[in-house]
Amino acid sequence: MLARNELELRKFFAPEFIFGCGALELTGRYARNFGLRKVLLVTDAGVTGAGWAGRVCGSLDEAGISYEMFDCVFENPRSCEVTAGAEVYHAAECQGIVAVGGGSPMDCAKGIGIVSSNRRNILAFEGIDLVRMPGPPIICIPTTAGSSADVSQFAIITNEAEQRKVAIISKTLVPDIALIDPLPLTTMNTTLTVDTGMDAFSHAIEAYVSNASSPVTDLHALQAIGLEVSALPDALCAPGDLQTRYRTMLSSLHAGLAFSNASIGAVHAMSHSISGLFDLTHGRANALLLEHVVGYNYIAAPDRFDEVARTMGLRPAGLSGHERQQALIRAIGDFRRSLGIGETLSEVGVEPGDLPELARRAFVDPCMATNPRRLKPEEIEEIYAAAL
Ligand SMILES: [Fe+2]
Incomplete structure (x- = not known):
């Protein structure tokens, strides 16, 4: 059926x-x-x-x-x-x-x-x-x-x-x-490569779990996730290699076709809020939030997140729901750290006192409408706090 x-x-x-x-x-x-x-x-x-x-x-x-x-x-x-x-x-x-x-x-x-x-x-x-x-x-x-x-x-x-x-x-x-x-792409430096790559990766995951996703956008989103996890690390090792850059561009294209039609979610809503107030690139802000938003959203769409995990190369079969959630959070965190993104929000200047205002702004961002889990401002604050 x-x-x-x-x-x-x-x-x-x-x-x-x-x-x-x-x-x-x-x-x-x-x-x-x-x-x-x-x-x-x-x-x-x-x-x-x-x-x-x-x-x-x-x-x-x-x-x-x-x-x-x-x-x-x-x-x-x-x-x-x-x-x-x-x-x-x-x-x-x-x-x-x-x-x-x-x-x-x-x-x-x-x-x-x-x-x-x-x-x-x-x-x-x-x-x-x-x-x-x-x-x-x-x-x-x-x-x-x-x-x-x-x-x-x-x-x-x-x-x-x-x-x-x-x-x-x-x-x-x-x-x-x-x-x-x-x-x-062959003239992009390392920082630009990883920040923009993590933006595409966030587009793909958010589009796949969006409550406006569809079979057409799912195909593009999963392709993008699979390509990004394999091609982005390669692009760092061989920045001048056109074949590798081609794969990252293809990933970005798939992610774009997915998110333009399925929209995105809390990662982007919360990242827009941060980039409005702090001097942080869009992709970097997404990267610092992604695993925390995924962890919070997991219970709203576990089957979808398990598919994201499988596409990233994880084997969630046989694990409990909690274990699958934790494995995915860990895998996304490991991925960004492997690309050299190891900092936290507090290390880029966000302080606990900033969180209520950041959450208030993220709550009214149009991207929040398609997040798989409906979030209250205090829950958004909790996610920011986890990323501090
Ligand atoms: Fe984006």
């Missing part, structure tokens, strides 16, 4: 995407296919320094597409960066957007797109399906294997006045095309 959720009607979003070596060289051709003559190129200093923005510019030049560069994007992009980018977009009379970078430039670019077409501040779109007018054509070229903003209907922007991250979820945020090339 089919489980109830397998009979429900579901809707799925994914952009057209090109996956493989050389994809980024197709930027000019796709911009031309969209009928664009001038685009806003959104990127950041790191990506420019590594030469990837230049490669994309070369492709645009070859196709006869002119561009205006906007590279004033920083980690955890703020609403003022989106506003500034939209002003440049209009002043330069652009017709479309090309984003080159990790989650920050891509989220900022998506924000610039909907601000340009709706003429409202980006913060007005916080929540689910509140964008009325779609933005101009947008081409995303990811240079990390983690955020999957290139295939997702999510954009995360920081409300700097309130020091909190705002989740905007809308099908208008799905890019028109993603050019997914593993080559830019």
Whole structure:
């Protein structure tokens, strides 16, 4: 007999995407296919320094597409960066957007797109399906294997006045095309590799246990988990190896297709809350929370978590429920420590006195709606305390 959720009607979003070596060289051709003559190129200093923005510019030049560069994007992009980018977009009379970078430039670019077409501040779109007018054509070229903003209907922007991250979820945020090339991953340093990898790993686990999961998203989520646990350690040993980077990019793609359609959960809700107040990357915050949230959530979906454990290579058969829960918590903790992430939340500056406010913010984050266990603010506080 089919489980109830397998009979429900579901809707799925994914952009057209090109996956493989050389994809980024197709930027000019796709911009031309969209009928664009001038685009806003959104990127950041790191990506420019590594030469990837230049490669994309070369492709645009070859196709006869002119561009205006906007590279004033920083980690955890703020609403003022989106506003500034939209002003440049209009002043330069652009017709479309090309984003080159990790989650920050891509989220900022998506924000610039909907601000340009709706003429409202980006913060007005916080929540689910509140964008009325779609933005101009947008081409995303990811240079990390983690955020999957290139295939997702999510954009995360920081409300700097309130020091909190705002989740905007809308099908208008799905890019028109993603050019997914593993080559830019070869210049990522160790920290960026593990932080973005743990972000993808968190997407996959949260999507698999989400109360909006479905058979389609399950396939992608489990593929992502299996690939990540094997490929991420390899990528640390051989950062320049294209085959290995290809596998981490594939994992990130699977995780993105899963979470964009099944959504995520408490790890992300709690991590958004932390990154709004503390100077911590998104992936690192997820990594420090993941095993603690999984431990707390386990009783709400034990069969699902057991499948996560099996996909990670554990053998939960024959163990009691408590033993299976503890084995999974241990395995996730061991995985992150094996990647060099050994710190706790207190070591990055979080203090016990911060927890009530962090929990209050996480409680109202839209990602909490699909967490498999309904959590009260005091329970969220308990999970933060366990990660201190
Ligand atoms: Fe994430």
